[in-house]
Amino acid sequence: MLRYRTPFITLFLALSACSSPYAEHPIKPIRSSQSLNDIWDNDYRFFIGHPTPDRFSVCHSMSCYKISEASINKQDWQNILTLFANNDSAEDERHAVQQAIASLEFLVGIQISSQHDLARNQIASNRYGQMDCVDEATNTSVYLRMLENAGVLTWHTTASRMSRGIFQGQAPHNTATMIDTQTQIRYAVDSWFYENGKAPVIINLDKWMSGWEPEQQ
Template structure:
């Protein structure tokens, strides 16, 4: 199966080369060069994301932009949402092409240390009646320690600990509430098959996607 997580360093150290699948079932592949300026633009966009929800929103846009870049270097600029609007056109992409390539885009970001709130998993498959559909998957992780606020220690706690052996005073330190959108372990599908080349990918909770949610395209 053609869902390997592949990317390699480009001829120039600052660039990356990502193989893009097309013509259905990964029948064709062509390398796309992602230059330093593009990588730094992506990094800056992701650094603006202060939590997991914002990072997912950024990823939807970034995946679309990377496909737009691929469309300037390969025939995938002809790809349209679903399978029927571009049937038999050179550069068309089915869900195997998309899930494979989108996973590679995401792995590229991981390799460059750009993801702070998610990790990349193997593509998921859903089956409805006789139809199968594949999508790239990310999983939310605990946010980096530096992004969490430090607990506020009441003034009396250090004094009480110094005067007596009363560790129960530590209970007076208020617990930190979780980040508003923090749901470690929650999985999401990043599905670019639903949209035309260059448009933002659709990001859905995996459970909803498995239940058939997503734009009504064929």
Template sequence: MSYPTSRLFYKLLLGVSLLIPFSTQASIADITRIYKQTPKLEAFEICTGGGCAEIKQVAVTGDEWKVIADIFEDASPTKDAVLERKHIAEAIGALEKIVGAKTGTSTDRAGTFDNSRYPGQLDCNDEAINSTTYMRLMYQHGLIKLHVIEDMRTRSYFLFGWPHSTAVIHELTTGERYAVDSWFYDNGYPATIVPFATWKSGYFPADSPILKSRSDVK
């Protein structure tokens, strides 16, 4: 399965180099290739280092994938989209743990700013691309049934003058769009899934470690 890359995504890529608080520059060609990849459990690529400055190939074993599939085991026969979003959020966190142990990104901390000195750090672009890849794997294996995976999106100037990116899905029956944002918490926590309009308006979870670190700054 191939994935179309929209004009909106290319507009987002144009700003990627401006979003990277690290010293390494990302290749737009590499980002596009990874974003358009057809991931397989046997081999897929993830982004790290800020704006996909570092690319790592990963494989997930059958036993590891069973952990993900088991999250969806109680899927409602009545087609409960709310429950499916909960499963998606938990599965992204679980995949972050699995992938983090293989790629050195298990130490990824919530947010980006002031974290560049820590190893294994991801920025919001890395998170958005990786979450999209993880959801594509779920979709291919029949775990996501009630949602469509969209292009990642960005909102402008929410914090310290920097834009912020997220993965996006929409519900099949209602068409309502949701942000799937794994940037607000440390590696391995469930992704935050909220209506896209709420996220776009500047949503920030009240218990995010990012807000705590900011409040500690005197």
């Protein structure tokens, strides 16, 4: 995928390397190798690492060029949680996750003017409000963390973001992930392929890492 910035330092965080569960670690934007220390300290230090529905951070405008604070009101949040009320299997829960993230993208988009975010890296007029895979992977991780903290993920646990392409001769690409607690299968939860408010792809991470694209279904 095309990027506005030079290649970034990716977050390869193996679960076995963590001294505590992923859900206890603060979420941070993926840091660009081009970012100077003062830019990082001044802009990214305000990113909310432990998000809650009434106060969380999101990235936008390509590679976390902008960070905005957002919130979800109690009624909208309850409507999202209701999506998980009758999930009898991990597959049902993954479908609910897709619906929840689509709803959260829509609600957040109105607040931060990213409601017209196009699929992939298409840009209608300028990059403001448009999201690349760094933004999408970060924001989806935030949404997953909030769902996990709400106790509605009974079949899955959240996991760190993953990257592909750097060592496979492909364009670099990032995704949020989660793990099926019954099978231990790790899934990519990728919102980048579609426009704002559309359900993200949830696919076996190994398949995603191989370079999978939606057209290959």
